[in-house]
Amino acid sequence: METKYLTQTELHTAACLLKEGALVGIPTETVYGLGANGLDEAAVRGIFAAKGRPQDNPLILHIPSADWLQRYCRDIPPAAYALAERFWPGPLTMILPRKACVPDVVTAGLDTVGVRCPDHEVCRQIIRLADVPVAAPSGNRSGKPSPTRVEHMREDMDGRVDAIVDGGPCRVGVESTIIDLTCTPPRLLRPGGITLEQLREVLGQVEIDPAVVRGMKAGEKPRAPGMAYRHYAPEAPVTVVSGAPEKTAAYIAQHAGEQDGVLCFDEYIALFPVQDSRRQVKYLGPSGDKGAQAHNIFDALRAFDHTKVTAIWAQCPDERDIGLAVANRLNKAAGFRIIEV
Ligand code: TXA
Ligand code: MG
DSSP states (O other): OOOEEEOTTOHHHHHHHHHTTOOEEEOOSSSOEEEEETTOHHHHHHHHHHHTOOTTSOOEEEOSSGGGHHHHBOSOOHHHHHHHHHHOSSSEEEEEEBOTTSOHHHHTTOSEEEEEOOSOHHHHHHHHHHTSOEEOOBSSOTTSOOOOSHHHHHHHHTTTSSEEEOOOSOSSOSOOEEEEOSSSSOEEEEOOSSOHHHHHHHHSOOEEOGGGTSOOOTTOOOSSGGGGSOOSOOSSOEEEEESOHHHHHHHHHHHOOTTOEEEEEGGGGGGSOOTTOOOEEEEEEOTTOHHHHHHHHHHHHHHGGGSOOSOEEEEOOOSSTTHHHHHHHHHHHTTTOEEEO
């Protein structure tokens, strides 16, 4: 199929395509999504095919405002409205009991559904114009780093989807935080743009799902099925080096081979001279600016796939604030191969 590239002035076209059952790449503030009408089973099946996504991995429904929650969810606790009031539109997905109108293919047969209201004007306008909830996973081919620029969408989805809307680079750069409100206390299933600290301000106690901080053991199932899969991974194996930035930079400088890839904080550029070496060095951002690191991480991981590196070494922030999301994505890209120094 030929993929149409749409600009921000062609949102009616994007909305009509969605309504008619087409697959459309859409920008959000977190990452680009691969959208389809969330009430159209056949269209949603197309998402799984285009991504090569396992059928047991449910999708998030995107809605333009909190007043659509009741259409697709039941037994909505007051906490959901409190979170929506504070963080929507924004990078927060809530898991709630679903209504029967949500097709099984969206929820992978679960009796819950993930819902989020994105903070991207282009995206919300498309949803409003289409007047349907938009089911959208991240727009990468399954297993790859999520797309945060329209070029990433082109790399992964050209010829596989009907259209891609260019909304510029994504502001946040990592996917939404997922909070499960169907258990007590609420449980963080995936860290993202809304931090654990922010969630606790509204909810009090929040548990962290084990899949956020470690790999799953054989037979163990995380509550967010997607957290079980190898993910965010460039072709070359990644090793995360964790600890104080000066120490991790020094460790990597000592251990990285001449042809390896290095993902480091901006301050350590001088430790990794690239002249006369086939080493590939990408920058995560300043060590003190975790927002910048979140913004850059997927672009940097993807960039290694355009090189010939056979191993990648990465520095990693501490887990406070959005550092938890950055560390989670890096650790998952590394299959939790982490060296503490
Ligand atoms: O920021 C985001 O959330 C992006 C943009 C496009 O909105 N979307 C995104 O979707 O990251 P995806 O499909 O790549 O990741 C959704 C995650 C998966 O790990 C999936 O297993 C989990 O959410 N999930 C979806 N519905 C769920 C449910 N009912 N219960 C538990 N986990 C669920
Ligand atoms: Mg994804």
